[in-house]
Amino acid sequence: MFQKPLKESAESREPKIILVGSPNVGKSVLFNALTGAYTTVSNYPGTSVEVSRGHATINGCRYQVLDTPGMYSLMPITEEERVARNMLFSESAHVVVHILDARNIERMLPMTIQLIESGLPVVLAVNIMDEAERVGMAIDIPLLQEKLGVPVIGAAFARKRGFEELYRAIDGFDPSVRASFGYAPDLERDINLLTEQMQGEYLVDKRSLALLLMQRDEDIHRQVMAVEGERYAGIEKSVSAIVFDRRADLHLRISLERKHVCRGLLDGVISQHTGRRTPFAEKLSTLCMRPLTGLPILLVALYFGLYEFVGGFGAGTLVDFLEGTLFEEHLNPWAESLGADYLRWEWLRELVVGEYGIFTLGIRYAVAIILPIVGTFFIAFSIIEDTGYFPRLALLVDRIFKWFGLSGRAVIPMVLGFGCDTMATMVTRTLESVRERIIATVLLALAIPCSAQLGVIMALLSEVPGALVIWTACIVMVFLLIGLLASRLMPGEQPMFYMEIPPLRLPQFRNVLVKTLTRMHWYFLEIFPLFIIASVLLWAGKISGLMDGLIRLMEPVMIALGLPLQTAAVFILGFFRRDFGAAGLYDMQTSGMLTPVQLTVAAVTLTLFVPCVAQFLMMQKERGWKVSLLIFLFVTGFAFAFGCLLNYVLLEAGVLA
Amino acid sequence: MKCGMCHREIPERLPDAASRCGSCPGGCRKVHCPYCGYANPVMPKYLKKLVSKKSDDGRE
Numbered sequence: 166m167f168q169k170p171l172k173e174s175a176e177s178r179e180p181k182i183i184l185v186g187s188p189n190v191g192k193s194v195l196f197n198a199l200t201g202a203y204t205t206v207s208n209y210p211g212t213s214v215e216v217s218r219g220h221a222t223i224n225g226c227r228y229q230v231l232d233t234p235g236m237y238s239l240m241p242i243t244e245e246e247r248v249a250r251n252m253l254f255s256e257s258a259h260v261v262v263h264i265l266d267a268r269n270i271e272r273m274l275p276m277t278i279q280l281i282e283s284g285l286p287v288v289l290a291v292n293i294m295d296e297a298e299r300v301g302m303a304i305d306i307p308l309l310q311e312k313l314g315v316p317v318i319g320a321a322f323a324r325k326r327g328f329e330e331l332y333r334a335i336d337g338f339d340p341s342v343r344a345s346f347g348y349a350p351d352l353e354r355d356i357n358l359l360t361e362q363m364q365g366e367y368l369v370d371k372r373s374l375a376l377l378l379m380q381r382d383e384d385i386h387r388q389v390m391a392v393e394g395e396r397y398a399g400i401e402k403s404v405s406a407i408v409f410d411r412r413a414d415l416h417l418r419i420s421l422e423r424k425h426v427c428r429g430l431l432d433g434v435i436s437q438h439t440g441r442r443t444p445f446a447e448k449l450s451t452l453c454m455r456p457l458t459g460l461p462i463l464l465v466a467l468y469f470g471l472y473e474f475v476g477g478f479g480a481g482t483l484v485d486f487l488e489g490t491l492f493e494e495h496l497n498p499w500a501e502s503l504g505a506d507y508l509r510w511e512w513l514r515e516l517v518v519g520e521y522g523i524f525t526l527g528i529r530y531a532v533a534i535i536l537p538i539v540g541t542f543f544i545a546f547s548i549i550e551d552t553g554y555f556p557r558l559a560l561l562v563d564r565i566f567k568w569f570g571l572s573g574r575a576v577i578p579m580v581l582g583f584g585c586d587t588m589a590t591m592v593t594r595t596l597e598s599v600r601e602r603i604i605a606t607v608l609l610a611l612a613i614p615c616s617a618q619l620g621v622i623m624a625l626l627s628e629v630p631g632a633l634v635i636w637t638a639c640i641v642m643v644f645l646l647i648g649l650l651a652s653r654l655m656p657g658e659q660p661m662f663y664m665e666i667p668p669l670r671l672p673q674f675r676n677v678l679v680k681t682l683t684r685m686h687w688y689f690l691e692i693f694p695l696f697i698i699a700s701v702l703l704w705a706g707k708i709s710g711l712m713d714g715l716i717r718l719m720e721p722v723m724i725a726l727g728l729p730l731q732t733a734a735v736f737i738l739g740f741f742r743r744d745f746g747a748a749g750l751y752d753m754q755t756s757g758m759l760t761p762v763q764l765t766v767a768a769v770t771l772t773l774f775v776p777c778v779a780q781f782l783m784m785q786k787e788r789g790w791k792v793s794l795l796i797f798l799f800v801t802g803f804a805f806a807f808g809c810l811l812n813y814v815l816l817e818a819g820v821l822a
Numbered sequence: 823m824k825c826g827m828c829h830r831e832i833p834e835r836l837p838d839a840a841s842r843c844g845s846c847p848g849g850c851r852k853v854h855c856p857y858c859g860y861a862n863p864v865m866p867k868y869l870k871k872l873v874s875k876k877s878d879d880g881r882e
Contacts, residue, residue, distance in 0.1 A: 665828060680863070
């Protein structure tokens with residue numbers, strides 16, 4: 166990475182211009198404008214990442230132009246970013262043109278700092294200036310150039326603006342002029358310690374290498390080892406000591422330091438045109454993240470998104486029509502009459518159109534109950550997702566989650582848990598410590614209902630005044646109580662959380678439509694065969710008497726919960742698939758088998774009840790047998806104990822009577 | 823594709839067999855964002871045709 170090739174071809178002797186930047190900032194527009202029609206696209210050696218090369222002649226000098234894959238920082242995460250960094254660090258560029266989006270200059274400028282820090286010959290192209298100006302944003306390019314110490318040009322390459330300035334900057338580039346950016350004294354001390362130990366020759370500035378070493382960049386460690394030889398052991402020892410000392414917040418500190426530098430650089434550089442107020446999206450974004458205003462906004466989003474739209478429209482209006490009118494009044498009687506006419510064997514008739522029949526139960530549950538509920542949930546979810554609200558939610562709940570030993574990062578598995586707890590359990594692996602992963606797994610297994618379960622429960626309980634309030638209070642209380650207990654039982658360090666916040670925007674119809682259809686497509690393909698299999702198993706259980714045996718086995722628990730014996734089947738189904746169990750509860754309620762107290766107790770217990778088979782298997786995979794079995798037993802015992810207690814309290818207090 | 827959580831551009835590569843959750847019958851259909859870990863659903867082929875290509879300068 167750090168050494169020039171021994172033999173250079175005529176082409177490799179040409180000065181190189183490397184284009185670098187985040188995706189969708191206009192790199193390819195500039196590349197095409199510079200190089201014209203004659204370009205080559207080839208895989209970067211040893212990877213499947215494509216790299217474009219071409220040539221440009223500027224003021225009579227022929228340059229080789231390289232378009233790198235999109236990258237967000239010099240600390241690579243994807244293969245594309247690794248390739249882009251390798252190109253930057255090994256190609257000995259005459260000029261590296263960093264292209265950024267003027268509208269997102271605050272988010273993208275930290276990478277400019279990294280590039281300059283690395284000693285690369287940077288020219289900064291602030292692109293899409295026309296759009297920024299349209300929203301009243303003014304960027305003082307000469308002032309930014311003065312502060313950065315590298316050539317800066319304002320451009321709108323798609324509108325053919327800024328090319329002349331860029332050509333002049335490339336042609337007259339002076340590599341001797343370079344600014345340096347200082348960090349806090351303690352961080353500077355660590356950087357200096359490492360740079361003093363590095364005595365080899367590098368094409369990249371040692372300060373940049375020191376920061377990457379501290380962030381445990383494996384590629385950089387390998388390269389430094391190759392250059393330093395025996396001295397590497399000492400460097401590694403120093404890095405380990407620094408990483409250990411700063412184990413709680415190293416990445417956060419470095420990011421915040423760069424943000425601090427960028428804020429200083431942009432001070433006085435960006436301004437809004439007089440007469441234009443702060444954009445509404447920016448104001449709303451700030452309000453979403455402040456506890457006093459953020460919590461009411463969250464409640465409004467939940468009320469309209471989940472309660473009114475999913476619970477009221479999806480689980481009410483749509484299910485009433487599909488289940489009550491279409492299936493109960495038309496399709497089921499028609500199927501039953503066909504079955505009576507053509508299916509001579511009793512067992513076969515039962516299998517297809519009986520109580521647990523493939524058509525009368527499996528298809529009806531999937532199409533008439535679950536699909537409309539999940540469909541409306543996915544619409545609401547996709548709208549909220551597309552606005553960019555979730556990262557703000559993560560920052561909002563960060564301080565609450567810290568009480569549980571979690572950080573705002575845990576919002577990702579929690580939010581995904583409302584879609585599917587199994588997948589969310591897997592995502593807990595993105596949390597930093599084992600402690601956080603276990604706490605998040607317990608909370609997912611216990612207190613986060615999946616989308617279909619949530620929709621059905623909302624629809625059922627919204628018809629009984631007060632029931633939904635009790636259910637919500639119980640689930641929130643359990644979530645807080647178990648979270649607090651878990652963090653006390655498993656003490657550990659307070660996790661740090663930092664996340665880049667994308668701009669808040671109006672949801673785009675196309676995005677919402679595509680995301681909703683994608684999720685519904687895969688969800689329906691997933692549940693449809695499972696619901697058919699479930700109805701066959703139920704039919705087999707009924708024929709063989711096994712189902713009755715299981716129900717009798719659960720009889721004492723049902724009595725303690727104050728529930729009809731048939732509710733046992735709902736819990737058994739719930740273990741098979743959470744949504745199947747919820748649909749069973751819906752069936753019981755619409756048949757008038759449950760009192761308001763029984764409905765509330767059943768809904769709370771079913772929500773807290775054990776994770777479904779798939780989630781349990783995922784828990785075992787992620788946490789191992791011992792932890793997953795402990796969680797399983799705890800959740801089962803807790804759910805039934807809590808249900809019994811709730812039944813007792815509601816009956817004694819005469820609530821919902 | 824763009825991540826639904828952090829809105830960063832991510833490569834549309836499904837995870838290798840070892841890192842799949844295995845909960846979807848018929849195979850994995852989720853791309854986990856390498857930056858934030860969020861699970862993004864993979865668009866079915868028929869939907870891909872409906873989505874027009876985005877220009878490189880970030881404009882629709």
